[in-house]
Amino acid sequence: MPLPGQPTAAEFFAGIGLVRLGLEPAGFDVAWSNDIEPAKQAMYEAHFNDRGAHEYVLGDVAALRGTDLPAGLSLAWASFPCTDLSLAGWRRGLAGSHSSTFWEFTRILDELGQDRPPVVALENVVGLATSHGGDDLRAAISELNRLGYSADVLTLDARRFVPQSRPRLFIVGAQNPPSDSPAPSPLRPPWLALDPSLRTHRASLPTPPPLxxxxxxxxxERLSADDERWWTAPRADAFIGSLSPLQLERLTQLQAGKKLVYRTAYRRTRNGKPVWEVRPDDISGCLRTARGGSSKQAVVQAGRGSVRVRWMTPREYARLMGAGKYALDGLRNNQALFGFGDAVCVPVVRWLSENYLMPLARGEMSLEAAG
Incomplete structure (x- = not known):
């Protein structure tokens, strides 16, 4: 149960609950969650084991009504599906069957009337900023404006907190927005230009950690050489054989090193032919699911004259999402990979919550005159 005066939050498209893991350390009580996928609900409930103190509503957001939410919410968070906005998808935008769930979320806010939460947070891929020439972002902000919110738009890469390249776009809607900050911020790059006719604000925020x-x-994870998860020699040879000359030279140099090093790899289609590409650095590529045309990520171990390859494990996915202690016992491998691949990086949510959402919800940020 929330403490007296404790801000409460609802998480839409909650998945396996990584947003909750970031909100709670900032002081939010996450009282209500919703998602459509039973496998994700199973992961969520196995990890949190709420014993009735939290409501997880399984089902399509289109079937929900404002009356289904608890009263007096301080924050509504929505990580609506990115399938129609991602570069890995078809770029159908907010009109796509998946990303159009945004409009169901705002419909529910509309139904709440005067009981709308004072703060709303939206998360999606950075492709939302350019989808349909920027029209989708304008439409999203305009809709928040209609509901009484000013909007702040930020970009934040999980790579500032974990070794995973995962840039994301965040929109913070505020009924009582803070005064604009005159200082530039790496969270608002020059290409993120907003329509001046919309009601927007730029909160003063600390500089996030460097990339x-x-x-x-x-x-x-350190697996023994005889672990069955390592690919067989013929499969590893086929992996190496698909590399371009530049990629092969890079891998050969790593193989000749005296220490074991690790890299991630993706399978791409180049000129109609599947090939593997290995990242050059000690950073993971963006974790994804098999949806939207993207593929699972492999781990390459090279050095001391050898090369081994395998799929990334669920525990590695969890660690790269800042949720290393997440409960994984009894899960199917693909269930875990889908759950984490669709989620939001925990320390990103925590940083945004501690430095922006919680102060805003508590009314501790300087306020501008309403209007």
Missing amino acids: LVTGLSAAV
């Missing part, structure tokens, strides 16, 4: 340049190797 990491290493750390994948520390997150990799």
Whole structure:
């Protein structure tokens, strides 16, 4: 149960609950969650084991009504599906069957009337900023404006906190927005230009940590050489054989090193032919699911004259999402990979919550005159 005066939050498209893991350390009580996928609900409930103190509503957001939410919410968070906005998808935008769930979320906010939460947070891929020439972002902000919110738009890469390249776009809607900050911020790059006719604000925020340049190797599980998860020699040879000359030279140099090093790899289609590409640095590529045309990520171990390859494990996915202690017992491998691949990086949510969402919800940020 929330403490007296404790801000409460609802998480839409909650998945396996990584947003909750970031909100709670900032002081939010996450009282209500919703998602459509039973496998994700199973992961969520097995990890949190709420014993009735939290409501997880399984089902399509289109079937929900404002009356289904608890009263007096301080924050509504929505990580609506990115399938129609991602570069890995078809770029159908907010009109696509998946990303159009945004409009169901705002419909529910509309139904809440005067009981709308004072703060709303939206998360999606950075492709939302350019989808349909920027029209989708304008439409999203305009809809928040209609509901009484000013909007702040930020970009934040998980790589500032974990060794995974995962840039994301965040929109913070505020009924009582803070005064604009005159200082530039790396969270608002020059290409993120907003329509001046919309009601927007730019909160003053601390500079986030710098982008990491290493750390994948520390997150990799150490498997013995005879672990069955390593690919067979013929499969590893086929992997190496698909590499371009530049990629092969890079891998050969790593193989000749005296220490074991780790890299991630993706399978791409080049000129109609599947090939593998290995990242050059000690950073993971963006974790994804098999949806939207993307593929699972492999781990390459090279050095001391050898090369081994395998799929990334669920525990590695969890660590790279900042949820290294997440409960994984009894899960199917693909269930875990889908759950984490669709989620939001925990320390990103925590940083945004501690530095922005919680102060805003508590009314501790300087306020501008309403209007």
